[in-house]
Amino acid sequence: VPELPEVETIRRDLEREVAGLTIERVDATGVRTLRRTGAFEPFVREVEGYRLTVADRRGKYLLLRLETGRVVVVHLGMSGQLLYAAPGTPLGPHTHVVWHFGGGPELRFVDPRTFGEVFVSTPSQPGGVPDELAHLGADPFDATLTPATLATGLAGRRTKLKPLLLDQRFVAGIGNMYADEILWAARLGPDRPAAGTSRREASRLHGAIRETLTAAVAHRGSSLADEQYRDLYGEVGRYQARHNAYGREGRPCPRCGSPIRRLKAYGRSTFFCPRCQR
Numbered sequence: 274v275p276e277l278p279e280v281e282t283i284r285r286d287l288e289r290e291v292a293g294l295t296i297e298r299v300d301a302t303g304v305r306t307l308r309r310t311g312a313f314e315p316f317v318r319e320v321e322g323y324r325l326t327v328a329d330r331r332g333k334y335l336l337l338r339l340e341t342g343r344v345v346v347v348h349l350g351m352s353g354q355l356l357y358a359a360p361g362t363p364l365g366p367h368t369h370v371v372w373h374f375g376g377g378p379e380l381r382f383v384d385p386r387t388f389g390e391v392f393v394s395t396p397s398q399p400g401g402v403p404d405e406l407a408h409l410g411a412d413p414f415d416a417t418l419t420p421a422t423l424a425t426g427l428a429g430r431r432t433k434l435k436p437l438l439l440d441q442r443f444v445a446g447i448g449n450m451y452a453d454e455i456l457w458a459a460r461l462g463p464d465r466p467a468a469g470t471s472r473r474e475a476s477r478l479h480g481a482i483r484e485t486l487t488a489a490v491a492h493r494g495s496s497l498a499d500e501q502y503r504d505l506y507g508e509v510g511r512y513q514a515r516h517n518a519y520g521r522e523g524r525p526c527p528r529c530g531s532p533i534r535r536l537k538a539y540g541r542s543t544f545f546c547p548r549c550q551r
């Protein structure tokens with residue numbers, strides 16, 4: 274499941290490859306993918322013929338800004354991929370939207386499980402976040418997320434640290450895999466009550482969020498055994514080789530040597546070191 278580092282990797286690729294290009298034509302065929310728009314025709318009309326100015330991101334959402342002020346919002350869901358393809362390359366199965374950039378490359382949205390979606394929105398503030406995403410909390414790289422604001426946010430919460438990190442209204446972009454890596458880096462147990470976090474621990478958690486996500490972006494995200502996550506060029510990420518806790522049940526903790534433990538709750542697995550994460 275793509276999380277912030279995977280989406281940010283794709284954003285940077287999009288910024289390099291398609292920002293500044295005019296969308297000459299759009300082929301939209303995915304009914305589920307365009308469920309928020311409800312019909313192809315209005316979607317196509319909003320997009321065709323306009324220049325894509327900037328590739329932005331908010332949490333796990335990609336924001337492709339158009340010269341009209343409209344924004345094409347892309348969420349990859351469980352299995353979505355945005356792929357850059359030479360024109361004429363045969364379309365793979367589950368291709369739901371294709372953006373054509375005048376004889377040059379094509380951008381293709383491929384999504385076998387169709388949990389992802391694409392829609393057009395108009396932010397009430399130019400360059401702002403679309404209203405549909407107003408519920409999202411701070412992006413981990415926003416300047417507004419500081420050790421102090423994080424400490425304040427944690428203080429009032431009855432929930433535990435891991436579910437809070439997964440709550441997109443609290444902080445946007447972290448999913449199951451990076452929550453485990455972040456808590457390992459911060460040496461904090463996933464079941465710790467958020468409200469019991471000291472200032473010092475909140476500061477450590479803040480550092481772990483930034484450092485873990487930055488390192489994961491530097492290694493172009495994580496592709497797990499299913500290799501579902503691909504970057505714009507169809508390549509897998511490299512950060513999975515650097516995971517310290519996630520997916521490492523029974524293997525020694527890289528910090529203290531104790532076996533990493535796996536807990537199952539709410540249909541998800543949590544991996545952590547019972548010795549050095551408190």
Ligand SMILES: [Zn+2]
Nearest residue numbers: 526529546549
């Ligand atoms: Zn350990």
